[in-house]
Amino acid sequence: MKQCNANRKRNKLVNFWVTPDEIALIETRVKLTGLAKGEYLIETLLKQDISISAGKYESDRLSLQLSRLSDALSHCDMNTEEGKMLLDECKLLFQELIKILKKKVDVNGKDIE
Incomplete structure (x- = not known):
């Protein structure tokens, strides 16, 4: 039996x-x-906690995601529901990236609170 999820x-x-x-x-x-x-x-x-590794594989994956978002943004009508969802995805991605970049790390690679 399928549940109605609209009001959840x-x-x-x-x-x-x-x-x-x-x-x-x-x-x-x-x-x-x-x-x-x-x-x-x-x-x-x-x-x-999310950390970004400096390795080639991780950098390539991040680069691929950013490229995908850039392509989607350039081909999307921002006045549609799809466009608004894409903008929300970009906003969340950049908020998380900013949090990661602002995190302070000591010389041993440990987080500094």
Whole structure:
């Protein structure tokens, strides 16, 4: 039975595959926190520190994403729903990049609070 998600606060579904060992570990961690599984996953994913590696593979992937956004922006009508969604995606991407760039790191590569 399909649920109506229009009036939900969280109306987007995220799925991913895990191994039996990974699901056992996830479920154990969820139990330890006392949170609902969805809340645990949301908190874990949204509060995880992101760092940009200087390696070629990571740099190429970031460059590819920025190129994809640039191409999409140049071919998109910003007055449509698709255009607004693309602008929102760009805004979120740049907000996260700014947070990463502002993070201070000491000489040993450790974060400085």
